[in-house]
Amino acid sequence: MASKMMQFVSIEQRMPDKRTVAxxxxxxxxxxxxxxxxxxxxQASRCEQCGVPFCQVHCPVHNNIPDWLKLTAEDRLEEAYELSSATNNLPEICGRICPQDRLCEGNCVIEQAGHGTVTIGSVEKYITDTAFERGWVKPVKPVRERSASVAVIGAGPAGLAAAEQLRKLGYAVDVYDRYDRAGGLLMYGIPGFKLEKDIVERRNEYFRQSGIRFHLNAGIGENGPSFAELRQRYDAVFIATGVYRARDIQVPGAALKGVVAALDFLTASNRMGMGDDVPSFVDGTLNAAGKHVVVIGGGDTAMDCVRTSIRQGAKSVKCLYRRDKANMPGSMREVKNAEEEGVEFVWLSAPEAFLGEGRVEAVRAHRMRLGAPDSTGRQMPEVVPGSNERHAADLVIKALGFDPEDLPAMFGEDALKVTRWGTLTIDWTTMMxxxxxxxxxxxxxxGASLVVWGVRDGRDAAAAIHRYLEGRVEAVDDVPMALAS
Known part of the structure; x- marks a missing residue:
């Protein structure tokens, strides 16, 4: 066991052992x-213990990373767990699925100096997994129960984080979700090779033991209460439905059989893994086995699709992305894993048409080049005139991102204002x-973002709801001490 910190010169960076590709x-x-x-x-002892910890600065929930790394290096693991869980409601999950290479680890000082980052995510995962194993994770027991109650719509990361924070303050919390399991995309969207489902269920059980009541298979205004009923029944309502409407692509052949949405494909795979009856998987509609698969897109959802296709036994798997590798929005760690597993990436390529008679047989794609920057500073992809290529495809998976559903219409509440993108408009000072x-x-x-940003919003919303119910007017950053533990 290391006796002091700043061991990055003498101890090399190492991740946990990685299973072989086979x-x-x-x-x-x-x-x-x-x-x-x-x-x-x-690995924790490699931390530089920076005066200005950029890892913490670039973490959306501002985890006290240097402190719990030091406690881990000193074998004070229970204290490390208490500190880690003080700022994050899903630490063992974020440790597995956060794109650390773009957040904490990517901004680690010793990474910038060429020594290789501290493996922050893996240590975070280790701390909380060990805490569960040793019985240190105790259900929430509020100091006092309050008379007010809050309804949370959506059992994804934002909803779960808000629910736990509100329970710590003694509020009665009911979480409503349209699906049959809590977790949202943690359960149905993210594949098991990144996040095994018993990890999510373990956390859900902790929430239940903490007194959070889950109402599943309860879509608002569908097979659950109406939005108006929730507003009448509860003292406050928190909307955390996520975004699930898949973006489409307008090219010839988009309606052919075998052209499917990413979330449908991933949900079918995850449900099969959990033992559900999934007819669309069994009949081959959402099953990559024995097929030439082409995935369109360059984000983390596309990476989930290509790696899932490999595990289902696809003949070949290609990922078409309209920009180059350096401009890909997905995690580079995920790209590397996919390449190791046999995925072929076709950079600077975009679909022109899906070809086939009734069922897709191939993708005809343009070659692309990067042109002038747009308003965000990112180079815009342009079609190379006269260029095209053909890729065999029995299954095309569209992983082009997600847009919000029409919540005012779904909830029957026209006064619920949305932005021009369809996301809900809030006052960021009050989260209302x-x-x-x-x-x-x-x-x-x-809009579609990271799990850790959902956790951050859930925590901020819980603090804002508490102030609202208490009749307070302080700024959002003035979080009650009960919410920090």
Whole structure:
């Protein structure tokens, strides 16, 4: 066990042991193992203990990373868990699925100096997994129960984070979700090789033991209560529905059989892994086995699709992306994993048409080049005139991102204001929508984003709801001490 910090010169960076490609191509288990106590301490001891910790600055929930790394290096693991969980409601999940290469680890000082980043995500995962194993994770027990109650719409990261924070303050919390399991995309969108589902269920059980009541298969205004009923029944409502409407692509052949949406494909795969009856998988509609698969897109959802296709036994898997590798929005770590597993990336390529008679047989694509920057400074892709190429395809998966559903129409509430993109409009100071007592956060406000940003919004919304119910007017940053533990 390391006796002091700043060991990055003498101790090399090491991730947990990684399963071989041959092993991981055949199942949906997570590809990284668990740190041993000694290895976790060694890797944590590499931390520079910066005066200005850029890892913490670039973490959306501002985790106290240097502090819990030091505690881990000193084998004070229970204290490390208490500190880690003080700022994050899903630390073992974020440790697995956050794009650390773009957030904490990518901004690590020793990474910038060429020594290789501290493996922050893997240590975070180790700390909380160990805490669960050793019984340190205790259900929430509020100091006192309050008379006020809050309804949370959506059991994804933002909704779960808000629910736990509100329970800590003693509020009665009911979470409504249209699906049959809590977790949202953690359960149905993210594949098991990144996040095994028993990890999500373990956290859900903790929430239940903490007194959070889940109402599943309860879509608002569908097979659950109406939005108006929730507003009448509860003292406040938090909307955290996420964004689920798949963006489409307008090219010839888009309606052919075999052209499917990414979330449909991933949900079918995850449900099969959980033992559900999934006819569209069994009949081959959402099953890549024995097929030439082409995935359109360059984000993390596209990476989930290509790697899932490999595990389902596809003949070949290609990913077409209209920009180059350097401009890809997905995690570079995920790209590397996909390449190792046999995915072929076709950079600077965009679909022109899907070809086939009734069923897709190929994708005809343009070659692209990067032109002048747009208003964000990102180079715009342009078609190279006269260029095209053909890719065999029995299954085309569209992973082009997600847009919000029409919530005012779904909830029967025209006064619920939205932006021109369809996301909910909120006052970021109060997290409140255009309706008094109705708050919102997560992807339904930000657009499709990261799990950790959902956690941040859920925590901020819980603090804002508490102030609203207490009749306070302080700024959002003035979070009650009960919410920080």
């Amino acid at each position: 092993e991981r191509r055949d199942d949906f288990k997570e590809i990284y193992g668990q740190f041993s106590s000694e290895r976790a301490g060694q 929508t255009s309706l008094p007592g109705v708050f919102a956060g997560g992807d339904i406000v930000r």
